[in-house]
Amino acid sequence: MSTLSLTGVSRWYGNVVAVNDISMALGPGVTGLLGPNGAGKTTLLHMMAGFLSPSRGTVTLDDEPTWRNPDVYRRLGLVSEREAVQGFLTAYEFVLASAKLHRLADPAAAARRAIDLVELESAQDRRIGTYSKGMRQRARVAAALVHDPQVLLLDEPFNGMDPRQRLHMMQLLHSLGDAGRTILFSSHILEEVEQVSGTVQVMVAGRLAASGDFRTIRRLMTNRPHVFAVRSTDDRALAVALIAEPSVSGVELDRTGLTVRAGDYGAFTRALPRIALNRGIRVRQLVPSDESLESVFSYLVEA
Amino acid sequence: MSTITWITARGLFGRRRFLLLLPLPLVLLGLAVLCRSLGVDPGQWGPPVLVGLGLAVVLPVVALIIGTGVLGAEIDDGTVVHILTKPLPRWQIVLPKLAVAAGVTAVTVAVPLYVAGVLADSVRLGLALAAAAALGALAYSALFLALSLVTRRPVLLGLVYVLIWEGLLGNFVSGTKVLSIQQYVIALADRLAPTGLLETSVSVPVASVMTALVSIGFTVLAIDRLRSFSVAGETS
Secondary structure, three states: OOOEEEEEEEEEEOOEEEEEEEEEEEOOEEEEEEOOOOOOHHHHHHHHOOOOOOOEEEEEEOOEEOOOOHHHHHOEEEEOOOOOOOOOOEHHHHHHHHHHHOOOOOHHHHHHHHHHHOOOHHHOOOEHHHOOHHHHHHHHHHHHHOOOOOEEEEOOOOOOOOHHHHHHHHHHHHHHHHOOOEEEEEEOOHHHHHHHOOEEEEEEOOEEEEEEEHHHHHHHHHOOOEEEEEEEOOHHHHHHHHHOOOOEEEEEEEOOEEEEEEOOHHHHHHHHHHHHHHHOOOEEEEEEEOOOHHHHHHHHHHO | OOHHHHHHHHHHHHOHHHHHHOHHHHHHHHHHHHHHHOOOOHHHHHHHHHHHHHHHHHHHHHHHHHHHHHOHHHHHHOOHHHHHOOOOOOHHHHHHHHHHHHHHHHHHHHHHHHHHHHHHOOHHHHHHHHHHHHHHHHHHHHHHHHHHHHOOOHHHHHHHHHHHHHHHHHHHOHHHHHHOHHHHHHHHHHHHOOOOOOOOOOOHHHHHHHHHHHHHHHHHHHHHHHHOOOOOOOOO
């Protein structure tokens, strides 16, 4: 059992702050690191993996710093986002080289076990250069798993995978987590995180915006105020009727139509047709605005 | 053979860039054979071919291509991460790579230099040139390997050193010769086989000490820089 701890970690490049004062402790199980692109997930992962020194704060694996300390790689595996592999090697050679560099007692057996784990046996003797993106990713995961690390960090592991490969990778991460490994993977896609991990760390603009149980955070995300643009045959009458609805928290009227703020997505979308029908108003347009992941995340920061 | 050596060698010979190494030694060899067969006086063609081409161009350029390739190419394409995420002391990564770079450079350059030296004067000169070139290969490789960790443009910086510092300034400002690997190689070769063909103002003790200093110093620098190797976050 290994614990990866971050204490007040910040990282800046010149006057750009990429990671801002993040503290967390990762224990056994699968944790998702969720955030929009450019939130600083990769920078944070690189600091965890000892490939970047924190400008401030400390990153430790079982109380040992990860920076300038190659010994941590006995217990830590990294699958970076950049899909770089020596294309001139076959997957077996590639994983075997990893096993040998780890000085494992039986590198050939370890390599076969790791390849088996990612289901790549049938292609293991082909050059990696001939692989699809998803297969290359699996070869890299096999190489990172060859020494059976306690901690595995994966940067956007589902990128470029087809649904079947994705499902398989999710199962693999699950089983590793259940076996007591500490698994952290980053993603900018909510659904991916939802399917794999119970615990999430949400990063927005370099800060840790939320952390904890996924369902709680998901509820926070669905219960945030939603904004809709509505146009109808009689905007003013509709506004009057809408403001009486408990699910509506605000209505704004201007020349282009109505801007409605609703506290409850489901209740509002059910109420609107009923109100319009009762008043004889025809709704011409209903557009949920500001539904991007970015705005969901930034809501979490404010919450 | 260590795994690092194996991967480095496969990476080196597997890239097309390796083919760039072939023409230069062949030109050196061809010119020497041509001059000899036409009966030109070795005093006439020896210095320009052996020093002007062999030691001043072929040796440093071959060392530059290989030295910046053994680690620099892996840094460029990101595969270096696979080697760095292993519990290896960083000297165990740098030394095998340096050995491959220096070894391949030495073989590529020493063979044609040996032949050219034999054709110009004697077997002794051939052996002296080959031995001095091998030492030079080590010093150049250490320098270029370290450059690939210090800067993102190691080839450019290496070319500036070889062409501007050693090639141009060496002719006008004699003091720069003390910091020129090319001059050490000439001094060492001349010491091993004294002929009238090789000339330098750098003394043999200075050349020996400086060759050792450059080789060791830049290797230590490379090991230290690899220890603090940072991966820049990619913005996507």
